[in-house]
């Protein structure tokens with residue numbers, strides 16, 4: 001069952017992540033980036049984040065583009081696996097979704113130039129979610145989740161019940 005902590009906060013997400021990303025020189029937003037809702041599918045048991053991005057729209061953005069679908073929970077909860085929401089990103093291979101929860105103590109990672117960082121204790125990640133700097137375990141990789149179109153040409157969905165390989169891309 002989804003927890004309320006997984007529900008993205010649209011206003012905070014747009015203001016916070018896009019501001020951070022832009023300040024760090026990371027592509028962000030583009031007008032359509034950002035919004036989304038978390039809805040349990042019929043039958044329950046899994047959680048799908050409905051984004052405001054389309055495959056064509058995101059693929060039209062440069063590699064390094066990051067869209068923010070994080071939650072409004074505490075940014076530094078000191079709780080391993082805390083629900084911090086997700087990032088939808090685009091690299092040279094296509095589109096992917098990763099957890100925004102730091103592998104150290106569950107802090108919310110934020111985009112920077114070339115990847116992500118955690119402001120709680122300083123961990124660093126590359127764009128694909130691999131830890132490049134501790135205290136999170138260097139070499140570990142954030143969870144990647146299935147990304148699919150809601151309908152042909154429709155908005156993208158992040159299925160947080162389905163983890164995928166870190167090399168999986170939608171393109």
Ligand code: FES
Pocket residue numbers: 102103104105106107118119120121122123134135136
């Ligand atoms: S929770 Fe991210 S570095 Fe500690």
